[in-house]
Amino acid sequence: MSNFSTPESTEYVAGVCNIGPSEIRKRQTVAILGLVLVALGIASLHRTHAPHLARLSIFVPALVFSVGFVQSRKKFCLAFGFMGTFNFGKSRDLARVASPEDRARDRKTALLIFAQAAALALVIAIVVALLPL
Numbered sequence: 031m032s033n034f035s036t037p038e039s040t041e042y043v044a045g046v047c048n049i050g051p052s053e054i055r056k057r058q059t060v061a062i063l064g065l066v067l068v069a070l071g072i073a074s075l076h077r078t079h080a081p082h083l084a085r086l087s088i089f090v091p092a093l094v095f096s097v098g099f100v101q102s103r104k105k106f107c108l109a110f111g112f113m114g115t116f117n118f119g120k121s122r123d124l125a126r127v128a129s130p131e132d133r134a135r136d137r138k139t140a141l142l143i144f145a146q147a148a149a150l151a152l153v154i155a156i157v158v159a160l161l162p163l
Contacts, residue, residue: 042116044127045135047105050118057102064095068154076163085163089155096150100143108147111140 042048049057068091075085101107110116114133115124127133 040118042118042125042127044129044132045139048110048116048136049101049105049107052119052121053107053117054102054105056121057098057107060098061095061102062098064091064093064098067091068095072158072161072163075158079163082159085159085161086155088158089151092151092154092158093147096147096154097144100147100150104139104143106139106143108140108143111136111143 040050068088071088071091074080075088097108107117110124113124114127114136116127117124127136
């Protein structure tokens with residue numbers, strides 16, 4: 031079994047892939063929503079001439095964007111990773127990860143994905159804070 035997952039992945043691979051196409055699309059939708067919130071937030075910060083420090087508040091919508099983005103790119107849901115589940119079928123059609131070793135790999139990947147998403151959101155927030163709005 032390969033540890034490389036493609037957009038057409040249809041099987042669970044511990045620590046690598048725990049969601050199928052339908053779930054990936056949901057994460058892409060979250061990323062788009064987050065991006066819209068970031069854009070609206072930047073427009074609002076610009077319109078109100080918010081001070082640089084206040085602009086760091088864009089971190090929250092940036093985190094929504096980055097969590098959706100990283101999960102969709104990695105084909106791995108961090109919540110499912112923490113819960114020990116996966117889904118390649120219909121929405122809410124979760125299956126349990128049987129192996130304790132596989133659950134541990136999934137938790138490690140979930141933590142890594144959250145760290146990557148938080149780092150991306152922080153970079154976005156810092157860039158927005160430093161912009162000459």
